[in-house]
Amino acid sequence: MNGEQKRVFSGIQPSGDIHIGNYLGAIKKWVEIATVHDAIYCIVDNHAITVEFDPKSLPIRSFEAARAVMACGINPEACTLFVQSHVPEHTELTWLFNSVTPLGSLFRMIQFKEKTRSALRKALSKKSGGARATILHQIKGVATTVLENAAQIGPDLAALDPTADPNEDLVARLNDGMGNIMQQLQVGLGVSNASAGLFDYPVLQAADILLYKAGLVPVGEDQEQHLELCREIAERFNRRFGNIFPAVARIPGQAPRILGLDGKQKMSKSLGNTIGVLDPPDMIEEKMARAFTDPKRLRKTDPGRPEVCNVFTIHTYFTPKEICAEIETDCRAGKLGCFDCKKIAAKHIDVALKPIRNRAKDLEANPKRVIEALDQGAERCRKIAGQTMTEVREAMGIGPGALKKSSIGG
Numbered sequence: 001m002n003g004e005q006k007r008v009f010s011g012i013q014p015s016g017d018i019h020i021g022n023y024l025g026a027i028k029k030w031v032e033i034a035t036v037h038d039a040i041y042c043i044v045d046n047h048a049i050t051v052e053f054d055p056k057s058l059p060i061r062s063f064e065a066a067r068a069v070m071a072c073g074i075n076p077e078a079c080t081l082f083v084q085s086h087v088p089e090h091t092e093l094t095w096l097f098n099s100v101t102p103l104g105s106l107f108r109m110i111q112f113k114e115k116t117r118s119a120l121r122k123a124l125s126k127k128s129g130g131a132r133a134t135i136l137h138q139i140k141g142v143a144t145t146v147l148e149n150a151a152q153i154g155p156d157l158a159a160l161d162p163t164a165d166p167n168e169d170l171v172a173r174l175n176d177g178m179g180n181i182m183q184q185l186q187v188g189l190g191v192s193n194a195s196a197g198l199f200d201y202p203v204l205q206a207a208d209i210l211l212y213k214a215g216l217v218p219v220g221e222d223q224e225q226h227l228e229l230c231r232e233i234a235e236r237f238n239r240r241f242g243n244i245f246p247a248v249a250r251i252p253g254q255a256p257r258i259l260g261l262d263g264k265q266k267m268s269k270s271l272g273n274t275i276g277v278l279d280p281p282d283m284i285e286e287k288m289a290r291a292f293t294d295p296k297r298l299r300k301t302d303p304g305r306p307e308v309c310n311v312f313t314i315h316t317y318f319t320p321k322e323i324c325a326e327i328e329t330d331c332r333a334g335k336l337g338c339f340d341c342k343k344i345a346a347k348h349i350d351v352a353l354k355p356i357r358n359r360a361k362d363l364e365a366n367p368k369r370v371i372e373a374l375d376q377g378a379e380r381c382r383k384i385a386g387q388t389m390t391e392v393r394e395a396m397g398i399g400p401g402a403l404k405k406s407s408i409g410g
């Protein structure tokens with residue numbers, strides 16, 4: 001790394017096929033970043049195991065994600081690409097960071113609430129009849145008990161005067177009441193089947209970045225809360241144990257969040273609203289045919305509103321500017337039907353993805369190139385991670401190095 005370069009860290013989940021949302025929202029930027037910075041890119045399989053997964057297919061998914069990322073233009077000669085679990089220091093640093101992370105900060109994480117909600121939805125969709133009713137009964141029971149507990153602490157809450165001398169009985173009763181509510185909330189989370197790993201996910205994310213003392217991360221605005229927690233963890237650690245970790249900043253100017261073909265939610269494999277970067281032409285056309293458009297446009301002759309149409313947004317990323325301008329005019333004038341418009345979009349997406357598909361085919365025929373790149377990446381990362389962990393362990397007074405340096409060892 002030269003004086004001008006900064007270290008950048010970013011990760012991608014091995015959760016199924018890499019899609020155009022990943023490509024436009026992250027990987028294209030990764031390619032640019034690798035030309036100016038010391039970029040470390042990671043296939044985050046430790047994150048993937050926080051929800052249900054199949055151990056047999058996980059290594060294959062990690063390989064496939066690396067192959068797709070390389071096919072999208074990531075050159076392992078110009079950056080470092082590796083699989084998270086191949087560098088065990090990620091999980092060690094997570095545990096150490098857990099000791100400086102306030103539980104309250106983790107409870108505030110919006111993404112945990114969203115993921116818990118989707119885990120519950122999944123659990124409900126798999127159950128039927130009595131099993132489904134049992135889950136719903138449990139949720140109703142938890143919510144009722146929380147409300148009852150909250151009502152019980154109401155009088156004590158009203159009686160507490162923070163400016164007066166504390167009434168110790170009152171404070172203890174309030175504390176017990178809040179503890180009961182917390183207990184019930186934990187039962188509620190248990191019903192949703194969320195793992196402790198899912199709860200701790202942002203701490204692992206902070207460890208991923210800080211293990212390499214990366215000062216920059218190319219993440220979207222939706223990750224700002226996790227980034228804020230990462231800064232909080234670094235500050236708390238530095239305050240208690242010495243100045244080891246840098247302040248982390250987001251690289252500005254990220255591509256906006258790419259909506260899925262449903263036009264409502266972020267493009268995501270789990271929502272089934274994606275176009276994969278390796279999808280063949282007929283699949284791209286078939287998926288685009290199902291894409292959500294301007295809901296007020298019922299007939300071809302109705303004037304359309306490209307500004308609310310996600311198909312038009314997709315056009316702006318793949319279709320040449322002059323053709324986009326024609327589409328916009330013809331859509332507003334009710335001259336272009338959505339069916340034809342989607343076909344045009346599918347054609348231009350295919351043109352953009354074809355070189356990626358070709359590179360992916362080459363790598364499929366030469367899997368060793370991917371495996372060697374990942375091995376070399378992990379080797380470099382283990383060296384950097386090892387140096388950081390030596391500093392961290394000594395600063396925290398753990399590990400053989402700390403014992404040797406202690407009054408007994410010395």
Ligand code: SF4
Nearest residue numbers: 304309312331338341
């Ligand atoms: S013609 Fe194209 S841009 Fe206009 S509403 Fe239909 S799909 Fe959207």
